[in-house]
Amino acid sequence: MPLPASQTAARVGLTVRYVSHGTPVRPDGSQAFPSVCRAAIVTEVDPTYVGRVGLNVQNPNGVFHYPLADGGCEWLPPADGGFPHPGGTFHHLDECEA
Numbered sequence: 767m768p769l770p771a772s773q774t775a776a777r778v779g780l781t782v783r784y785v786s787h788g789t790p791v792r793p794d795g796s797q798a799f800p801s802v803c804r805a806a807i808v809t810e811v812d813p814t815y816v817g818r819v820g821l822n823v824q825n826p827n828g829v830f831h832y833p834l835a836d837g838g839c840e841w842l843p844p845a846d847g848g849f850p851h852p853g854g855t856f857h858h859l860d861e862c863e864a
């Protein structure tokens with residue numbers, strides 16, 4: 767998948783956005799906790815694919831680590847008709863609508 771030009775700038779120490787998964791959707795379509803963008807810092811970049819990075823995610827109630835050793839986080843484009851970016855992925859600040 768081709769990456770946007772800004773994606774090539776992914777590097778250690780860069781501030782990006784991580785998309786939380788949110789809680790499961792109820793039958794009525796609501797969610798207790800919807801998917802939201804969180805502040806995150808790139809801790810490592812996959813040397814074979816710049817679209818996969820390790821992240822340190824800054825949630826209001828705690829910090830989560832997603833190292834490359836555990837799969838890291840991947841950049842993915844917004845989904846059609848859904849949340850702007852899929853849960854569990856990252857994107858750059860200039861790609862964020864939050």
Ligand SMILES: [Zn+2]
Binds near residue numbers: 863
């Ligand atoms: Zn965002």
